[in-house]
Amino acid sequence: MATELGASVGTIDTYTDDLNCYLAWLDENSLGLNEIGLEQMRDYIAALDGRDYASSTIARRITVVRGLHKLLIAEELGPRDPTSTMPAVKRPRKLPIVLSIAETEALLETAHALAADPSVGLYRQAGYARRAALFETLYASGMRISEALSLQSDAAPPGTRMLLVRGKGDKQRLVPLHERATAAIALWQKLAHAYSGSKPTQWLFHSVRNSTKPLTRQAAVLEIKEAAVAAGLASPERVSPHVLRHAFATHMHSGGTALRVLQELLGHAGVETTQIYTHLDTSRLHQMVRDLHPLNAQAGSA
Template sequence: MNYKENDFIKAFTQYLEAERGYSSHTVENYRRVVEQFALFLQGRKKNLLEVTPEEISSFLVHLKVQNGLSRVSQQNRLSALRTFYRFLKKRELVPFNPAQEVGGIKTEKKLPAFLTLSEIDKLLSFLKKKYLENKCFLNARNWAVFELFYASGLRVSELADLKRENVDLHNRLVRVHGKGKRERIVPFNESARQALQEYQVFRGLFEDKEGYFFVNRRGGKLSTRGIRKIFERVLKEAGILEKKVSPHTLRHTFATHFLAGGGELRVVQEMLGHASLSTTQIYTHIDWERMRRVYDLTHPHSGRRGN
């Protein structure tokens, strides 16, 4: 990779952060993909400005053969290259976007994992009991983290970036800055408010360095990595080992349980911060038997109304 290519990649990452508002995690992933592609081209005595759609296809096949890359991972890398070449084309560094001419990689939709009602009840009851038995900062914070995740469906990065000024305990609302710097207001339930109020007492003991709501034991921002470590530890302690659970699992659990309780898909879309309703529609896998019963009872031609 030559000096000029490094400049292109650096400018690209700055563009993703400053203009597109991508998370640091996504920016880092996109940077790695472009660097990997540049090295692949080097072996073919080409550079990033001399690319055909066929070379991008060959790169994806190479990753599949050499690294056993799944179709989802291939699609993610194709998306990164499409974004990169869109950036170069806007700056008139390439005549067209070669990645745009590569057909999408068909993927099988995988239903998101989620916890059952009994599992989430077990988890939250465990955290509350642990706090009541030992009212300390860590127990209060961990209980509040899990309650807010389940009550609001926030992304892990959104919870980590949450500022104190954006948490309204009185009205049970949080102001969230999501993907693409889109802002939204998300409500939470009374159980979450109780946990957040208890945590707020301990949060007030720390110097307010940067204003983040959730902090570590030193008063610094609680990172996404820190949150994931908390998940691993708490789930083990709570005895929920049957499923692989992450912060994102609670996001899925929130959406699934909300819809199962009769919530509207559009409301879930707003709360999750999805730009498109089609993204939210994956959650319609929930409780098909319940949906069938509702249909039979309400549709005028079902033959069961009034029975």
């Protein structure tokens, strides 16, 4: 069912863990699925809370339990839905980490500098070129890392200005790609070809040694953290590929891009999700006033 809805492997694994957590709790308490009522559901929520899970994790795990019991009712495998009278658990909305334009440029320039250095050897240089191409693609388009890693090898030929991306729910959308990104992709493909002697047939971002293997999300996360350290960014351990998506959206919105347009570019189902970037703008304004306003500076030195 999850794959039919276009869920990623990572999402499926997360929901599987959530479901296993619930089933393990039932087993620990010698309870069957048909014995669960509202009181037991409250006990389960209390157990989750007692394990110091983040409130967003608790909310997601309750959502999975709701889905399980609704499925049992739909398949006539359960007598009642114990979650039907439970109030909805709202997930707290956290503002994502957003790099400034200067920080984003520092990250990208660090990646490009390594990709331009042949003294590291062809294998490592090709890896650095792939890194620079991936970062540029994410920041140019605002696509999700899962979307970037599923791009086909012929997705961005020279001169490409728009990419067709397959997003959540198997929905397609067009995203922008500027000249610097296409140039970075071309360099990556040139060096990868020079190293392996063969052109990739499937993936745009693939293993340097084996072009039939796509770059993994885990490898992409490690690479951007390495680059964040090299670029001297604050809290590099908190930098992830998704941060470049947030940077794209925030910088585009700050530059005057309408929310509805941004919604289409990001592939959000509703504009409500996109509205977080208006909060980010407000948050950054408050920080700028706090850090840069001369009266605040005088107060701090008083």
